[in-house]
Amino acid sequence: MDIYDFKNAFLIGFFMAFMIGPVFFMLIQISILKGARAAISFDIGVILGDITFILIAYYGSRSLLEKIKDDPRLYFVGGLVLIVYGLITYFDKQNKKEALEHTKTIEVPVKSNYIKLFFKGYFLNFINIGVLAFWLGTVLVIGPTLDMNPNSIFWYFATVILGYAVTDLGKILLAKQLKNKMTPLVIYRMKRIMGIILFVCGIFLILKGFIPNDKIDNFIN
Template sequence: MNLIFEGVKVGLILAMLIGPIFFAIIQAGVEEGFRAGATVGLGIWVSDFLFIAAVYFGLAYISQVVEGPNFGLYLGIGGSITLSAFGLGALLTVPKAHELPEWSKETVRTSSYSGLWLKGFLINTINPFTFFFWIGVASTVVVDGEMELMEARYFFGGILGTIIITDLLKVLLAKRIRRVLRPIHLLWLRRISGIALIVFAAVLLGRVLWMM
């Protein structure tokens, strides 16, 4: 039970971070509704699950890859390009509701579920923070702490369960926020999300270049 609680604490810390994942979930939830936001979240959760499985069962191999020449640089550049692409997409497009002749508080889904899932998956996967976070957790908590497989399941289950619950709460909040918004507000939300993603991309690229 203590391991689950420890995992929940780590999950809550992650949930409070304001980053590209936060903006992606909120934007989808406000513009396209709960299912759209949850689908973006699903892509994120699958990515996290794959990271957990990979670092736990292949930590030694992954550590060798990470220590390879220019790994952080390539990962950072890939993440920067991905975030910039999504950011530019948000800046250069207009929410569907903004184009409607009559404003409705009901959400309008304009993206495919596969596209929403892929967005969440890519933003989370091609993110050096996510990659090194899970490696750090696996190496310090699981390996150094000599955690057994069943114990690791409880610990990582606590983290992932907390992430899922808090992301769903964010989507619910985003859907409720829409009720007090007007079309111009949706437009500004998309612009802010796009700018935020581009800023995160620039900061990420700057960090990896600085570390060279």
């Protein structure tokens, strides 16, 4: 995996850490109320949930990827998944007021039970089918670009998880400041921005499947 892939993977992990949802708010609140160790225990469970989804997406689609890795329709499918996920994120029914109420109503155990927090993080992330859809779209797109090389794919997604974990650690350490800045308007705008980014990435991937690579390179340059 070259340096470009490394940076790309790390950035994906960074942006994932700012996807607004129950996990985001729970991590901030646990960090504030129970401390960094409790939040890290919760976050390890969340990350393990992501790893589980990556394995499901990879091994569940591997045979298909091997057959059509040079087929432009693969980019269409991957791009379509990202577009749908982006639209869901952009048009989320949860409005600004509801987002603020959500941060107030999260229940955190009075005592710090690290094992319990670990499993809470794992299952809270695992039951979110949207996360699986995101990883499926990512695997469908990244796998063929790395020639379905298991070693390259492993290090790519390991870097994504590293970027996610490092960013989450920063969120844990800066939890109080982040909570003060997470106003309903900021939450609303962040969700819309993330939705637009996913939508644009999906459109780009669909175009990549039908436009020769040399023309794309000329356009970018």
